[in-house]
Amino acid sequence: MPEARILIAQGGGPTAVINQSLVGAVLAAQRFPEVTAVYGARHGVRGIVDEDFVDLARETPQQLEAVAATPASALGSTRDKPDLAYCRAILKVLQAHGISHFLYIGGNDSSDTVRIVSDEARQAGHALRCIHVPKTIDNDLVGNDHTPGYASAARFVAQAFAGANLDNAALPGVYLGVVMGRHAGFLTAAAALGARYPDDGPHLVYLPERVFERERFLADVRATHQRLGRCVIAVSEGIHDASGEPIAAQLVQQAGGGVERDAHGNLQLSGTGALADLLCDLIKDQLKIKRVRGDTFGYLQRSFLGCVSDVDQREAREVGETALQFALRGDRDGSVAIQRCGDYAVRYELLPLEAVAGKTRVMEDVFIADSGNAVTDAFRQYLRPLLGSDMPQAHRLRGHPVAKLLG
Amino acid sequence: MPEARILIAQGGGPTAVINQSLVGAVLAAQRFPEVTAVYGARHGVRGIVDEDFVDLARETPQQLEAVAATPASALGSTRDKPDLAYCRAILKVLQAHGISHFLYIGGNDSSDTVRIVSDEARQAGHALRCIHVPKTIDNDLVGNDHTPGYASAARFVAQAFAGANLDNAALPGVYLGVVMGRHAGFLTAAAALGARYPDDGPHLVYLPERVFERERFLADVRATHQRLGRCVIAVSEGIHDASGEPIAAQLVQQAGGGVERDAHGNLQLSGTGALADLLCDLIKDQLKIKRVRGDTFGYLQRSFLGCVSDVDQREAREVGETALQFALRGDRDGSVAIQRCGDYAVRYELLPLEAVAGKTRVMEDVFIADSGNAVTDAFRQYLRPLLGSDMPQAHRLRGHPVAKLLG
Numbered sequence: 001m002p003e004a005r006i007l008i009a010q011g012g013g014p015t016a017v018i019n020q021s022l023v024g025a026v027l028a029a030q031r032f033p034e035v036t037a038v039y040g041a042r043h044g045v046r047g048i049v050d051e052d053f054v055d056l057a058r059e060t061p062q063q064l065e066a067v068a069a070t071p072a073s074a075l076g077s078t079r080d081k082p083d084l085a086y087c088r089a090i091l092k093v094l095q096a097h098g099i100s101h102f103l104y105i106g107g108n109d110s111s112d113t114v115r116i117v118s119d120e121a122r123q124a125g126h127a128l129r130c131i132h133v134p135k136t137i138d139n140d141l142v143g144n145d146h147t148p149g150y151a152s153a154a155r156f157v158a159q160a161f162a163g164a165n166l167d168n169a170a171l172p173g174v175y176l177g178v179v180m181g182r183h184a185g186f187l188t189a190a191a192a193l194g195a196r197y198p199d200d201g202p203h204l205v206y207l208p209e210r211v212f213e214r215e216r217f218l219a220d221v222r223a224t225h226q227r228l229g230r231c232v233i234a235v236s237e238g239i240h241d242a243s244g245e246p247i248a249a250q251l252v253q254q255a256g257g258g259v260e261r262d263a264h265g266n267l268q269l270s271g272t273g274a275l276a277d278l279l280c281d282l283i284k285d286q287l288k289i290k291r292v293r294g295d296t297f298g299y300l301q302r303s304f305l306g307c308v309s310d311v312d313q314r315e316a317r318e319v320g321e322t323a324l325q326f327a328l329r330g331d332r333d334g335s336v337a338i339q340r341c342g343d344y345a346v347r348y349e350l351l352p353l354e355a356v357a358g359k360t361r362v363m364e365d366v367f368i369a370d371s372g373n374a375v376t377d378a379f380r381q382y383l384r385p386l387l388g389s390d391m392p393q394a395h396r397l398r399g400h401p402v403a404k405l406l407g
Numbered sequence: 408m409p410e411a412r413i414l415i416a417q418g419g420g421p422t423a424v425i426n427q428s429l430v431g432a433v434l435a436a437q438r439f440p441e442v443t444a445v446y447g448a449r450h451g452v453r454g455i456v457d458e459d460f461v462d463l464a465r466e467t468p469q470q471l472e473a474v475a476a477t478p479a480s481a482l483g484s485t486r487d488k489p490d491l492a493y494c495r496a497i498l499k500v501l502q503a504h505g506i507s508h509f510l511y512i513g514g515n516d517s518s519d520t521v522r523i524v525s526d527e528a529r530q531a532g533h534a535l536r537c538i539h540v541p542k543t544i545d546n547d548l549v550g551n552d553h554t555p556g557y558a559s560a561a562r563f564v565a566q567a568f569a570g571a572n573l574d575n576a577a578l579p580g581v582y583l584g585v586v587m588g589r590h591a592g593f594l595t596a597a598a599a600l601g602a603r604y605p606d607d608g609p610h611l612v613y614l615p616e617r618v619f620e621r622e623r624f625l626a627d628v629r630a631t632h633q634r635l636g637r638c639v640i641a642v643s644e645g646i647h648d649a650s651g652e653p654i655a656a657q658l659v660q661q662a663g664g665g666v667e668r669d670a671h672g673n674l675q676l677s678g679t680g681a682l683a684d685l686l687c688d689l690i691k692d693q694l695k696i697k698r699v700r701g702d703t704f705g706y707l708q709r710s711f712l713g714c715v716s717d718v719d720q721r722e723a724r725e726v727g728e729t730a731l732q733f734a735l736r737g738d739r740d741g742s743v744a745i746q747r748c749g750d751y752a753v754r755y756e757l758l759p760l761e762a763v764a765g766k767t768r769v770m771e772d773v774f775i776a777d778s779g780n781a782v783t784d785a786f787r788q789y790l791r792p793l794l795g796s797d798m799p800q801a802h803r804l805r806g807h808p809v810a811k812l813l814g
Contacts, residue, residue: 010577014573014578039809043577051813051814053808054804054808054809055808059805063805066802072573076576079578093813159713162712163706163712163713166421166477166479166710166712167479167710170450170484171421171483171485272683272684273679273701274680280679294705295705295706298700299570299571299582299702300570300571303570306566306570306799392713393473395470397463397470397482398467399461400462402446402504405504406499407458
């Protein structure tokens with residue numbers, strides 16, 4: 001049996017459980033006698049071309065377990081999107097270090113990088129097994145029931161809206177929370193799991209899968225506020241008009257500012273409170289509601305230390321373990337995918353890279369209410385088991401009224 | 408023994424443990440045979456003048472315990488700041504319902520309301536015992552070592568910055584988080600407890616107790632970014648220039664917008680991402696750093712469901728229990744205060760209302776580093792026991808380097 005030299009890297013936005021997949025792969029490698037090296041590249045593909053490696057086989061199991069429970073990419077991440085020249089530089093380094101197996105933990109863009117590296121290696125005659133290990137809080141990888149990282153971020157969003165709803169009930173007004181998700185509304189939709197009683201918020205949920213119409217939005221808010229005396233709204237950062245132009249981009253342009261794009265050509269939507277402020281101003285101006293507050297959940301929803309779904313943890317770990325097994329015992333490159341096979345149970349498959357790479361899953365129609373401003377029970381049923389055990393619940397007083405004496 | 412009829416209300420911004428104090432008082436009342444009524448007013452003093460009461464004695468212990476563990480004011484809250492006429496309306500309702508004991512759970516402004524009601528009752532010859540029960544995430548009540556609600560919000564901020572630091576280490580750049588706290592920097596300072604290793608963020612902490620100078624701020628960020636290749640910054644929403652003008656207000660005025668003030672004359676600082684966006688733009692423009700991200704923690708930090716300090720929970724409960732005892736067995740009106748009497752231990756005192764009402768505690772000099780952009784070890788020692796047990800910790804790989812082969 002030829003020796004196996006493994007390189008693992010992490011790319012894209014960190015998640016609460018991405019290190020579970022890393023540690024799952026590292027510890028699983030110990031059970032394969034042919035493995036003679038387990039390296040990690042610092043900051044994703046950038047660390048590969050820079051030859052910036054750490055020896056993961058020298059990490060103690062104790063420390064690895066502690067790192068597994070820590071959010072964000074322990075190896076560091078990157079937003080670099082390799083072109084052909086970059087991929088050839090990657091291959092050159094892999095060959096120099098005798099790497100036979102490459103595992104890249106990441107989302108959409110990372111899966112596309114793995115696809116290119118895989119193609120290039122095959123064309124160059126380099127015997128390299130390439131496995132994409134899924135992660136993304138956006139839950140937007142096709143072919144997956146859901147992706148590691150999504151459930152913990154969804155749990156954060158659900159807990160945040162459960163609390164915001166209580167706060168809004170205590171001091172009534174309009175509360176609007178902007179949630180991450182460029183094209184896929186899965187994370188925003190998770191806000192709905194924060195509601196318990198029929199009059200709990202979020203009362204309105206706006207997803208990038210549906211066209212956002214200002215007048216419709218204002219009418220929705222007005223109706224809810226008139227009915228309940230308050231209104232809690234979940235809005236995806238990726239909401240857009242009928243032409244596909246993001247509402248956030250319209251705002252930035254109206255304000256005369258430039259639009260920042262990343263190496264993948266994606267508009268920067270996070271790390272700014274502009275969208276929430278615009279929508280709050282709109283409500284104040286048009287509906288004459290005085291108390292209107294907006295929060296942008298920003299980086300908290302993907303990095304908050306101490307909000308994690310135990311189901312997500314277990315699955316992310318097993319995805320890493322499974323990726324290592326596919327790499328060493330499988331016969332092809334691919335992308336590990338989670339499939340639901342019970343209520344609730346999952347199994348793992350290896351999909352062709354081209355079936356996942358560069359594609360974006362959005363919320364299925366069955367998950368979105370006909371009104372376009374709410375999710376369906378099918379979505380609640382889909383998400384609930386992912387949130388894990390010990391989801392905190394909000395309780396209210398029974399509130400037995402006392403008779404008025406003065407009138 | 409004359410019968411005792413108790414009215415409890417909650418005022419001001421909700422906290423994670425304000426219902427512990429409510430439930431503590433309600434359950435403690437059951438042990439006093441002279442108590443014939445325990446009412447709750449909906450939405451603070453507003454519910455009193457509206458005669459909007461619920462019968463708390465009819466709540467089941469099971470439900471009360473569940474409500475105690477739920478954040479935000481279960482009775483509802485208000486921002487109303489009663490004037491003399493309002494207070495006389497309050498007294499009229501209290502007399503009609505034969506209320507002999509009034510407990511108001513709230514912060515600064517609520518304590519002042521209790522003071523006015525207490526004075527008016529005495530002048531009107533109405534036998535009314537008035538007790539202020541402290542709560543505020545701002546930790547700005549004088550005469551208190553700390554206030555119920557602060558520790559849980561501080562824990563949220565510390566966990567948020569611990570996670571943001573990991574995220575920033577994975578994808579380097581500048582990260583700036585804006586934390587609540589109009590005059591007192593205690594909550595912003597809690598960000599420092601998110602750091603573990605010497606190079607962990609937050610690397611810079613800006614408090615309202617010190618004058619904020621733009622040039623100094625930019626120099627701090629530049630120096631940190633040059634040293635570490637990244638920078639994590641905690642900023643209080645209340646930072647201001649040498650004239651006392653809030654930086655947030657300057658921004659709103661520069662942008663041509665109006666400034667919203669509440670019934671207490673306070674500028675609205677929360678519920679908008681403007682300050683974070685301004686500071687991020689400043690860093691991008693002046694320091695030419697590309698990746699700059701800002702979050703405004705907003706309402707999450709005071710309402711997030713599922714982030715609570717068990718020390719805070721216990722103390723808030725005991726503050727409510729103690730308030731009830733002071734009310735029924737004490738001989739004067741007052742404000743319950745937490746005093747530290749060990750490492751770590753507390754006792755409860757009843758302060759005169761005028762010693763607390765309308766006064767604002769800010770961070771003591773001993774808690775702020777001479778640099779003005781960091782906290783001291785004395786502050787860390789002060790805060791750490793309050794955060795409670797099971798604070799999650801971040802771990803990192805040991806990171807044994809692999810020798811480069813290509814260059």
